[in-house]
Amino acid sequence: MVTIYDVAKKAGVSPSTVSRVLNKRGNVKEETRKRVEQACQKLNYVPNANASSLRKKNTKTLALIIPDIENPFYTSVLKGFEGITGKRGYNTIVCNTDGNSTKEEDFINTILAKRIDGVAITSVSRSIDHLNLVLNRNIPMILIDRKLNGLDVDIVCGDSFQGAIKLVNHLIGLGHQKIAIITAPVHLSTSRERLEGYKTALNRANIPIDNNLIKIDKKSEGYSSERAYEMVKELLEQQEVPTAIFAGNNFMALGVYKALREKGLKVPQDIAVVCFDDMNFIYQIEPFFTTVVQPAYTMGKMAAEILLNKIEGRYEDNKQKVILQPQLIIRKSCGYKTN
Amino acid sequence: MVTIYDVAKKAGVSPSTVSRVLNKRGNVKEETRKRVEQACQKLNYVPNANASSLRKKNTKTLALIIPDIENPFYTSVLKGFEGITGKRGYNTIVCNTDGNSTKEEDFINTILAKRIDGVAITSVSRSIDHLNLVLNRNIPMILIDRKLNGLDVDIVCGDSFQGAIKLVNHLIGLGHQKIAIITAPVHLSTSRERLEGYKTALNRANIPIDNNLIKIDKKSEGYSSERAYEMVKELLEQQEVPTAIFAGNNFMALGVYKALREKGLKVPQDIAVVCFDDMNFIYQIEPFFTTVVQPAYTMGKMAAEILLNKIEGRYEDNKQKVILQPQLIIRKSCGYKTN
DNA sequence: AAGTATCATAAAACCGATTTCATAATATAA
DNA sequence: TTATATTATGAAATCGGTTTTATGATACTT
Structure with a gap:
């Protein structure tokens, strides 16, 4: 050599x-x-970049930790992120945790070992110990999409609360009263806020909240299509059957849809379905779900910019908290039911 | 620190x-x-992993270079790959070239600099100079999915030739005679072989080959949905209109479908469409395209195993050439036209 | 009991770059 | 023309580990 x-x-x-x-x-x-x-x-x-990094004490490398590389939401984030970092001379290594907090912790460990310059993360974990390891070493970090209690760091996320209100208002406007929600564990801030938005919208419309129509996943660590499928199956066993279902995200909507189809229920004729996040290209075939779309690409870009500015010591201390508004896109998954 | x-x-x-x-x-x-x-x-x-790597002369890190992180085919490859490498104590850094050969070359450069232990690649490039840089340094490398002329290395790929024959035979069996093919540039081995398979199947059935029905992308570097869209638009301008279209891969099929819909043609009533590769989860909504599915996950796994064995010096010299058979999955995108 | 093998540990060299410090050569100022 | 500033370069120290070499302490042979 x-x-x-x-x-x-x-x-x-x-x-x-x-x-x-x-x-x-x-x-x-x-x-x-x-x-x-x-x-x-x-x-x-x-x-030899290793030798160089050893002496220079930087690696010109960032880590982007995401929970699901198969979800178009995160690939959009990734593309936005890499677009900026590449231009500014940084490599980014993508860490796909598959919604598994153990994998997340492992990644943090190798990130620490490799002396990565900065971390952007959508965490799946209930604990923040591993993230405090990062902060304690003064490694710049930014959260994407999900907030984390007890961690005062920069963040770029969508407004899940308002998004949920938009979605539920849309359903209410269509005449729905029995609206169910199927969402991820509430240790995830997005799920928690979507649930809050759901409740708030119902309250404002004077529709009583029926706990039987609220299904919160308690078994998995993230937004799971399979769990959504199972929870809808449970939901449909009950006497109280909803006329609309609000799925926590795009993949949960897929699970919801599958369960409904198996029960012989047609969307939107028999039941309406709405969800968070889009599916991009997939909709070239058949744009289907009415959703609230978050600006994923922009989130990635902004996260990269803020992170790089921190690394290069621009606007030091004050923590950035960027909350982007999602957009309601009405498609075919809700009929014009009048109840 | x-x-x-x-x-x-x-x-x-x-x-x-x-x-x-x-x-x-x-x-x-x-x-x-x-x-x-x-x-x-x-x-x-x-x-400090950099210090350790400097002395030990290894990084316990691999690179996986793929052309499109948004394509489920490659995320499956990725998952198969990471499943194996993770278990064997290696990190893998994912390099998404976006079908851009300049990006590919840049990645190779940083891979060289970072002294990565091994490289798995689905190349988009017409040139192999950058890959020879890898080989000259005796860095283990394996090709995934696409062959490369003039490069004698290990490879795991699907049988594009046989797959194409299956697809075209299926169409012929349905009575189609005027079958068009819309595919990627033929510097990509998969595209070249799919085209060959297409021709061979027609020949065997004594159906004359009509060059007007063969549309090969010459403008982009890979399988492009947009280019497929444009090429179908061109195709439909001609006097000779096909009764079936064979799209080079899943994403091209999307572009094909979009163009057809805009022209008011219905699939499969007015025209049949088949393609390579699946779309996984998407099909939970509406399994649609008849395809030939390649074992992407297995490809990723096998590539990882062969690569790691090379790195850890198991079966030294003899180059592995693994060719996996794809599977025909018949869905709704072809009617039972009798022409 | 003396000689050899093994265990346990430390000191020093090394990996391949960058950076500081020193110095010679040149250019500029007074 | 001499003093000073600037340019151009090399030697040596450094980053933080790993590995080789050396050595004292134990354990094992015969």
Whole structure:
């Protein structure tokens, strides 16, 4: 493996001079610079980033931790994030936790070990100990999408509360009264706020809240299509059957839909379904679910910008809290039922 | 930042002893080991992976380079890959090239710099120079999905030729004669082989090949939904209109479908559509396209296993060439036209 | 009991870059 | 022309681990 010493020898200079050329730092005579560059070329020299990081104490690498790489919401976040970081000279390593807090903790550990410069995370965990490890080392961190109690850090997220109100108001406007909600565990701030929004919208419309119509997943760690499926099956066993279902996110809506179909219920004829988040390209075939869409791409971009500014020491202390408004998109999954 | 020296001091031993404990190498007295472990705990010590890699000359990190993180095919590959590598103690960094060969080259460069232990790649590039840089450094590499001319390396891929034959035979069996193909640039081996399979199936059925029905993307670098859309638009301008369209992959099928719908053509009533690769979860809503499904998850797993075996020096020289058979899944996108 | 093998540990060298410090060569100022 | 500032470069220290080498203490042979 060719090192900076080999290049130095070939160019007839010292390693420090080669380093100066590579990093464009300090004064180097034009002619020397050329000799060094030629030597690099000839030897196919690629500097060892590990050695460089060791000395420089930075890695020009960020981590983006997300719970589900298959969800278009997070791939949009990813694309927005990488778009910015790439332009500003950083690599980002994507950590897909699959909604598993153990994996999340493992990732944090290797991030710590690799001395990553900054972390953006959508956490699935009930605990924040592993994230405090990051903060205690003064590694810049930003939350995306989900808030975390007891952790005062920068965050970019959507307004789940208002989004839920939009969705439920839409259903109420269509004449629905028996509206069920199927959502993820409420240790996730988004799920908690969507539930709050749901209740608030019903209250405002003077519709009594029926706990039988509220199904909160307590078994998994995140938004699970399978759990949504199971919970709808339970829901439909009850005497009280809803005329509309609000699914916590796009994937839960899929589980909801599957369960309904198996029970012989048609959407929207027999029952309406709405949810959070879009499915992008999928809807080229058949735009279907009425949803509240969050600006995922923008969230990724803004998170990257804030994180990089922190790393490069721009607006220091004051924590950024960016809350983006989602947009209601009405499609075919709700009929015009008048109850 | 706490270093191995801090731990050593706290435990009252030398750094080499701490290293021995950390790496479980060499003999260490039980009591000393405990003292060291406690010191690590108390100081929240996380070894610097860059320093370690520098000395050990490995990073326990692999790179997986894929062209489209939004395509379920590649996320399946990813999951299969990570499942194996994680279990065997390796991290994998995912490099999403977005079908852009410049990005691919950039990734290769940082992979080289970071001294990654091995590379798995689905290349989008027409050139192989950047990949030869990897091979020249004796960095283990394996191709996934796409072959590359002039590069003798291990590979795990699907049988695009046979898959295409299955698809076209299915259409022919349904009575179709005027079958169009819309596919990616043929510098991609999969596209080339699908085209060959298409031609072979027609030949075998004594159906003349009509070049007007063959649309090969020459503008983009990969399988593009947008380009498929445009090419179908062109196709439908011609006097000769097909009764069935074979789309190069799942995303191209989406573009095909969109164009057809805009032209007022219904699938499958007016025209049949088949394609390569599935869409997984999407089909929970409406399983639609008849496809030939490749075992993406298995491909990822096998690629990981072969790559790791190479890295850990198991079956040395002989190059593995794994070709997996795809499976025809018949759904609703083809009617029972008799022409 | 003396000689050899094994265990336990420390000191020092090393991985490959960057950075500080020192110094010679050149340019500029007085 | 001499003093000073600037440019150009190299030697050596450093980042934080791992590994080699050396050595004293135990354990095992015969």
